[in-house]
Amino acid sequence: MPERTIIEPFRIKAVEPLRFTTRAEREQALAAAGYNLFALAADDVLIDLLTDSGTGAMSSEQWAAIMRGDESYAGARSFERFESVVRELTGFTHVIPTHQGRAAERILFGELVATGEVVPNNTHFDTTRANVEFQGAEARDLVCTEGRDLQLDAPFKGNLDLEALEATLREAGDQVPLVLVTITNNSGGGQPVSLANLRGVRELCDRYEVPFFLDACRFAENAWFIKEREPGQQDRSPREIAEEVFRLADGCTISLKKDGLANIGGVLALNDPELAARCRDNLILTEGFPTYGGLAGRDLDALAVGLQEVTDPDYLRYRVRTAAYLAEKAWAAGVPTVRPPGGHAVYLDAGALLAHVPAPELPAQALACELYLEGGVRAVEIGTLMFGRPGEPGQPDLTAPHELVRLALPRRSYTQSHVDYVGEVIAAVAARAEQVRGYRIVEQPRWLRHFTARLAPIIG
Numbered sequence: 001m002p003e004r005t006i007i008e009p010f011r012i013k014a015v016e017p018l019r020f021t022t023r024a025e026r027e028q029a030l031a032a033a034g035y036n037l038f039a040l041a042a043d044d045v046l047i048d049l050l051t052d053s054g055t056g057a058m059s060s061e062q063w064a065a066i067m068r069g070d071e072s073y074a075g076a077r078s079f080e081r082f083e084s085v086v087r088e089l090t091g092f093t094h095v096i097p098t099h100q101g102r103a104a105e106r107i108l109f110g111e112l113v114a115t116g117e118v119v120p121n122n123t124h125f126d127t128t129r130a131n132v133e134f135q136g137a138e139a140r141d142l143v144c145t146e147g148r149d150l151q152l153d154a155p156f157k158g159n160l161d162l163e164a165l166e167a168t169l170r171e172a173g174d175q176v177p178l179v180l181v182t183i184t185n186n187s188g189g190g191q192p193v194s195l196a197n198l199r200g201v202r203e204l205c206d207r208y209e210v211p212f213f214l215d216a217c218r219f220a221e222n223a224w225f226i227k228e229r230e231p232g233q234q235d236r237s238p239r240e241i242a243e244e245v246f247r248l249a250d251g252c253t254i255s256l257k258k259d260g261l262a263n264i265g266g267v268l269a270l271n272d273p274e275l276a277a278r279c280r281d282n283l284i285l286t287e288g289f290p291t292y293g294g295l296a297g298r299d300l301d302a303l304a305v306g307l308q309e310v311t312d313p314d315y316l317r318y319r320v321r322t323a324a325y326l327a328e329k330a331w332a333a334g335v336p337t338v339r340p341p342g343g344h345a346v347y348l349d350a351g352a353l354l355a356h357v358p359a360p361e362l363p364a365q366a367l368a369c370e371l372y373l374e375g376g377v378r379a380v381e382i383g384t385l386m387f388g389r390p391g392e393p394g395q396p397d398l399t400a401p402h403e404l405v406r407l408a409l410p411r412r413s414y415t416q417s418h419v420d421y422v423g424e425v426i427a428a429v430a431a432r433a434e435q436v437r438g439y440r441i442v443e444q445p446r447w448l449r450h451f452t453a454r455l456a457p458i459i460g
């Protein structure tokens, strides 16, 4: 059989029109936004690749489930359906819904993590790090060596460095309240973690008697990569692999805005009954009663369906192929990316493409602005605007180790022609890369400056 195009495994039943703008309109909108893409009105964006979180399209079965939602305050049928789907998928006995992933993190760490402790992870996502640090603990990133080399093509660059984990457990064993592994490793480029690595983590956690939790936002994409790349896994279904992965851990936090295939939701699931009881008490303070946890009954029903749809092999083949296809478009235009492409996003290497723009002049932000001006495509800067900060008085500003632009792909929302268009926009910007100028920061807040900073182009 010749290779056929991997098509979208769905047809479209409801459409949301896109609004086209002229270049002049985009120039005006971007200037008014202080050259910060977060400050743009979504209406001024044509293709929105800011995030894959909560931006996907639901299926007709999910919309049908919305109508089945039981909005009873306590003991709703929607909760029973959600709980049984999460239990079957993960094997965890206690299922605690939350309004999104970071609420599950806050509750779990609030009960488990204390001042001065150390939480290892492959790479902490920013909300995970913030919630660990909020407890006064250290969030320690221990991603494997290959994971730190952007250009290296390796199958499992999200793996945790097991030797480094063992060293941490040996030195600080009783100060490690849990070990986390993020699947896929979002902050490390959406790179997967192998089954072998997860089994290694389980073994170490058993030996040092430390609980092992997954940050499992993209568990289905991770299972697909295991099926495609890990020896001996080719004949298993993504669902079987996902079930095994969850059963290696003692619990998980999940933002269901990703592989839950819905627009809102999260969950904390775990086996320890005593810890679960404490987490439920904590949940009631801010999220709500334990059978809805900050969600409507209809959300729980949509999630119960989404969590079953997401491991469909046809969906995952299309999903992972979309990111690879977009990366190939970038390479063809001479734009390097983080390799190999991750499951949910393509990361353009702005540091390489705009080598004439020094890091303090925000080359990744400059590239993100150009993609918007050229074609109305909104991406997010992951570079010095996000991770740098002003230097001490008389010292230079601190810059980030890499200057990346992330193009995150909402689930089931855009078609192949949309992706082709984004490829054309990247190519048009790459063709005039040497004319692209940097930016300076005019105004910035003290924390998380990339969300609200105002910038100005550097002229001359």
Ligand SMILES: *Cc1c(COP(=O)(O)O)cnc(C)c1O
Pocket: 053, 100, 101, 102, 103, 125, 127, 128, 182, 186, 215, 217, 254, 255, 256, 257, 258, 265, 266
């Ligand atoms: C999105 C995400 C979170 C936080 O989830 P929210 O639903 O945005 O609160 C935590 N960890 C990872 C890896 C994520 O991708």
